[in-house]
Amino acid sequence: MRIQVAQQPEADDLLGRDPLALLIGMLLDQQVPMEWAFTGPHTIAVRLGRDPIAGLDAHEIAAYDPESFAALLAEKPAVHRYPASMAGRVQRLAAYVADHYGGKAEAIWADVADGRELLGRLLALPGFGRQKAQIFLALLGKRLGVRPPGWREAAGPYGEEGVHRSVADVVDAESLAKVRESKREAKRAVRK
Incomplete structure (x- = not known):
């Protein structure tokens, strides 16, 4: 699935091809x-001088000088509203993927026994709380066909x-x- x-073809193509970019x-x-956030990986790839078709490299991002990486995300247009703090988060996530999964984000979900195990792996990722992990699990199931037994239940209402x-x-x-x-x-319901 695409x-x-x-909502930008080049950025969406990268997301569909590169699991690290999607993460x-x-x-x-x-x-x-959402569009701003999910365009970010493409912008990062271009600013790193990488061919977006080749995708992102967890090892490269993790090893990048933190101040230089923050400056890269802060270039106009900025990758995020809070580029310095998000640069640190992106590098921590990349380091985790490099250290625990050999730099291959798809290994996070490649051999899971069930949705609960996949949710546990996503919850262990830096910057991923329960809601973000459940949404990503639902994204994997609904858009990429990653559907271990019990994935919908583990994704909660997002599944x-x-x-x-x-x-x-x-x-x-x-x-x-x-x-x-x-x-x-x-949001309106919460305010009432």
Whole structure:
């Protein structure tokens, strides 16, 4: 299945080809619009001088000088609203993937026995709390066909079919608008 979260063909192509890019996009998806967050991995690849077709390298990102990496994310247009803090988070995530999975993000979900194990692996990632881990698990299941037994249950409400709750439910501009409206409704309900 095709990823269409960034709503920019080159960025979405990278997300669909490179599991590390998708993981970094999910990490960046906070306090900025989804498209901005998920365009970030493509922007990082270009600024690192990498061919986006080749994807990102966890070892390279983890080893990059932290101040230089923060400056790279802060270049206009910035990769995130908080480029310095997110640069550190991206590097910690890349280091974790390099150290625990040999630099291969797809190894996180390659050999899991069930959805609970996959959720546990995602929860162990730096910068991934329960909600982010469940949303990413749902994204893997709904968009990439990563469906170990019990994946929907482990993804919680984000794993449900026919909903528009998160990035896992975005397939085009129309579904992105529905997800945005669903998030607005959820915020209104909390305020009441």
